[in-house]
Amino acid sequence: xxxxxxxxxxxxxxxxxxxxxxxxxGMAALVAFMTTYLAAMxxxxxxxxxxxxxxxxxxxxxxxxxxxxxxxxxxxxxxxIGIVLGFxxxxxxxxxxxxxxxxSQPIHRDAIINGKFLxxxxxxxxxxxxxxxxxxxxxxxILGVIPGAEEVVRLALFYILSxxxxxxxxxxxxxxxxxxxxxxxxxxxxxxxxIFLSFFLPLLGDVIAKGMTSQExxxxxxxxxxIKQAEIKETIELGSVMTLYTKSATLLVDxxxxxxxxxxxxxxxxxxxxxxxxxxxxxxxSLLVIYxxxxxxxxxxxxxxxxxxxxxxxxxxxx
Amino acid sequence: xxxxEIIKTFDLTKVYxxxxxxxxxxxxxxxxxxxxxxxxxxxGKTTTLLMLLGLSEPTYGRAFVAGYDPVREPLEIKKVVGxxxxxxxxxxxxxxxxxxxxxxxxxxxxxxxxRKRIDxxxxxxxxxxxxxxxxGAFSRGMKQRLxxxxxxxKEPKVLFLDEPTLGLDPEGSRDLIELIKRLNQEKGxxxxxxxxxxxxxEEISHRVGVMIMGRLIAVGSMEELGREKxxxxxxxxxxxxxxxxxxxxxxxxxxxxxN
Ligand SMILES: Nc1ncnc2c1ncn2[C@@H]1O[C@H](COP(=O)(O)OP(=O)(O)OP(=O)(O)O)[C@@H](O)[C@H]1O
Ligand SMILES: [Mg+2]
Numbered sequence: 001x002x003x004x005x006x007x008x009x010x011x012x013x014x015x016x017x018x019x020x021x022x023x024x025x026g027m028a029a030l031v032a033f034m035t036t037y038l039a040a041m042x043x044x045x046x047x048x049x050x051x052x053x054x055x056x057x058x059x060x061x062x063x064x065x066x067x068x069x070x071x072x073x074x075x076x077x078x079x080x081i082g083i084v085l086g087f088x089x090x091x092x093x094x095x096x097x098x099x100x101x102x103x104s105q106p107i108h109r110d111a112i113i114n115g116k117f118l119x120x121x122x123x124x125x126x127x128x129x130x131x132x133x134x135x136x137x138x139x140x141x142i143l144g145v146i147p148g149a150e151e152v153v154r155l156a157l158f159y160i161l162s163x164x165x166x167x168x169x170x171x172x173x174x175x176x177x178x179x180x181x182x183x184x185x186x187x188x189x190x191x192x193x194x195i196f197l198s199f200f201l202p203l204l205g206d207v208i209a210k211g212m213t214s215q216e217x218x219x220x221x222x223x224x225x226x227i228k229q230a231e232i233k234e235t236i237e238l239g240s241v242m243t244l245y246t247k248s249a250t251l252l253v254d255x256x257x258x259x260x261x262x263x264x265x266x267x268x269x270x271x272x273x274x275x276x277x278x279x280x281x282x283x284x285x286s287l288l289v290i291y292x293x294x295x296x297x298x299x300x301x302x303x304x305x306x307x308x309x310x311x312x313x314x315x316x317x318x319x
Numbered sequence: 320x321x322x323x324e325i326i327k328t329f330d331l332t333k334v335y336x337x338x339x340x341x342x343x344x345x346x347x348x349x350x351x352x353x354x355x356x357x358x359x360x361x362x363g364k365t366t367t368l369l370m371l372l373g374l375s376e377p378t379y380g381r382a383f384v385a386g387y388d389p390v391r392e393p394l395e396i397k398k399v400v401g402x403x404x405x406x407x408x409x410x411x412x413x414x415x416x417x418x419x420x421x422x423x424x425x426x427x428x429x430x431x432x433x434r435k436r437i438d439x440x441x442x443x444x445x446x447x448x449x450x451x452x453x454x455g456a457f458s459r460g461m462k463q464r465l466x467x468x469x470x471x472x473k474e475p476k477v478l479f480l481d482e483p484t485l486g487l488d489p490e491g492s493r494d495l496i497e498l499i500k501r502l503n504q505e506k507g508x509x510x511x512x513x514x515x516x517x518x519x520x521e522e523i524s525h526r527v528g529v530m531i532m533g534r535l536i537a538v539g540s541m542e543e544l545g546r547e548k549x550x551x552x553x554x555x556x557x558x559x560x561x562x563x564x565x566x567x568x569x570x571x572x573x574x575x576x577x578n
Contacts, residue, residue, distance in 0.1 A: 002394070006424035014412070097408025101469070104372055105425040106397040317374050
């Protein structure tokens, strides 16, 4: 595609020399290092003397260090990376009058939106890879574990899934930067949607679930009521990309998890099996459980970018 | 000698909502001429330029630029037309060299050739000693000169300059006007320049077009316009006076049709 190469190169240069990227990367790296360090130390302590369970390396990602695990950190911080790197990508150029200048060069219009999206995704990919490599380093140094073949595959899948997850938020903030002329407006819209989807929706799920089952209190057994509430809550939460991601990513890096559901909904047998470290799921079993969630994330990302792309291509230049 | 028309429009029309920005425009620009595009704010000059470049889709009508239809083959037109938008913007974090490098790459110029052109152009517009400074620190005049270098890097056959002297001091304007003249004479570049400065337009244009409310009410050389309007030859009336005469007539016309 004409113009794609130069645009990607320029955008990459912009990202890597921007204060924004440095701050974002610094913050992500710092928190990631601290989390893994603490996780590694607590793992080391817990494993002292006992025989090594399988997948110790992966536990670096799923074990909470101080407050949260590395996985939870990506679930929370990933959207921020996507939003911060994308909310002004098109409207800034529109406002400063450079968009029309690039568009009057002999390039395809989609080279601009594709180039910007790809360049930012490359930036994110480098960022995330750097963090994962450092975590691997910690694993080697503190725990002395080397990832096995299956762990590498699981980690690679986790990496790709995370990229799509962050890609969704990047596509979304780019969508706002295409539709809104104001940079503040697009930033605010992205953040509001992020807060809504990530925090209010689960809360809302809780409220709705309780509300829907409130008449039934007393008419049923307590345990049945709880299960029903949890089911409703979970269905609503599926509207949150963060929930989708957390569920599927957890299953990827924690083979001892058997289901994406909460403990309450698990059957008795599953609960029995879920005692830690026992009979971890094989890779294809894990994949079978997560594929609806993971596929939804991928589809949402592609859909969101598709909408952004189409609007940008059909848009009147002077708005 | 046959006169070749490098730009030609047929009932070119652009409607924004209820407002007709460009109304059945028919005109032609000859290869190698400087054409001055006049008209008050909101007359439709910028809209016309955008349609000629394929950046904005006409509501009705057609146009040809250098033999191509802007709707079907905008890329071919953008290869040969250099467009300096009104209030052109710049990447503040880049230097002139980096800016020109980027624009040159978008035009797929080979590296070696590109470096040569960047050198030549920066010397030509007088920015060679500021070549590594950030554009963010440039004055309006320096930016405008960089803008000129940007449109020239592709070695265009046609230049669209939308109010290029806006905001420049008298000397800056002078230099720019001289440069446009020189490019036209030495390289045979066809220039379509819009401006509100009637004296400047009068000085450099071979022909002018006056646009009001989306319609082109007069086209021709100064001499032709004078003859048509007043039955006199060139020299007796300045473009300024002619412009006002046309303007008054248009206003009277409007009052008549309104009643
Ligand atoms: N995106 C848009 N939506 C609606 N109307 C528009 C849009 N862009 C331009 N117009 C209208 O089109 C008309 C022509 O505008 P245009 O910018 O072409 O004028 P102009 O001759 O270049 O004026 P100026 O000398 O001020 O630059 C104006 O009345 C303007 O309001
Ligand atoms: Mg204009």
